[in-house]
Amino acid sequence: MPEGFERRFPKITEEALSALRQRIGRPIGDTLAPWCHEATRDAIRHYAHGIGDDNPLWCDPDYARGTAFGDVIAPPSFLFALSRIISGYVGGLPGVHAMWAGAEFTWHQPIHRNTEVATEAWLKDLIEHETRFAGRAVQQIYHVDFRDTEGTLLAEGDSWCFRTDRDQAREAGTKYTELKAKPAHVYSEAELEEIFRHYAEAEVRGAEPRYIEDVRVGDSLQTMVKGPMTVTGFIAYAQGWGGLYIRAHRLAWDQVRRHAGLGIANKYNIPDCPERVHWETEFAQEVGAPAAYDYGPERCSWLTHQLTDWMGDAGFLRHHRSEVRRHNPEGDTLFITAKVVEILDDDGHPAARIEQEALNQAGELSARGSGLVRLPSRGG
Secondary structure, three states, X not given: OOOOOOOOOOOXXXXXXXXXXXXXXXXXXXXXXXXXXXXXXXXXXXXHHHXXXXXXXXXXXXXXXXXXXXXXXXOHHHHHHHOOOOOOOOOOOOOOEEEEEEEEEEEOOOOEOOOEOEEEEEEEEEEEEEEOOOEEEEEEEEEEEEEOOOOOEEEEEEEEEEEEOHHHHHHHOOOOHHHHXXXXXXXXXXXXXXXXXXXXXXXOOOOOOOOHHHOOOOOEOOOEEEOOOOHHHHHHHHHHHOOOOOOOHHHHHHHHHHOOOOOEEOOOOOEEOHHHHHOOXXXXXXXXXXXXXXXXXXXXXXXXXXXXXXXXXXXXXXXXXXXXXXOOEOOOOEEEEEEEEEEEEEOOEEEXXXXXXXXXXXXXXXXEEEEEEEOOOOOO
């Protein structure tokens, strides 16, 4: 840390880490109510629209009634709306910043409309890292099971956050040194036209089955574009996903009162939530980020969106792993490419393994993904 620096935020301490390690393997009580307890028609649509996904299998009951499901189902990444823990709202280390950085999911059943979902969660591991963003960081890994009211396991997953020293990241972090020195990128009309072309040409496979016999190793999926990113887009995701800390008036006051270190004074000296890094550039820079930036679960959802567009109604996303590699500040655009790398049998089901890469407009790696998609066979 630079000499003569006045610390503004709490730091990672050995005492807090030791206390947090005592929680490993212990069930987490139902203290954080999820945004959605049930996969209602509106909850599903709001989430899908929050990631820019208008697939009629999620959003149009009239269309969905004509499918094998008989009604709308939730997109795979709807799991984020069903658990605060999988979404990165982690305990321990009060006042230390948390950045969601990845997840690994396995789905066992589709989540049908009006399914009520209960979760079980526990802290799985703590791993220390040395990073360019903030020096010492702690990776906090959680596991969550998702079950219906009959106890059927619908899905399960791990997700992880990096806990970072805000002051260290702001004053001494080197990951974004060059980016912070550059002027904001202003898009030309030609650049916007090229981005919007991808939107105009986007295809949702839908009712036409994609049979495993028609898939080859080396096949490329259609490039998916997300952006140019705006605070409006980040808020659209928060509407469908439900930011835990986005509360108003008496509820906001009560939250800050009960959780020490949560309320961080804004420029008016009003205690406000740390989640405002996603819409307030001034505060995002206080924690070492280059500008207001997207939500990590949002980016994971974009990766799975590409796969569900490709696989069609008859496909089933069985497994997905995502890794977030850098922040996507306001103004970035992501180009997500993907390729089939393997055709295999997944527990008696034909499946394709797909690797994904998301680069921003400057060609910098933003995220990686790997998915296992079950597809129908012409032979049944």
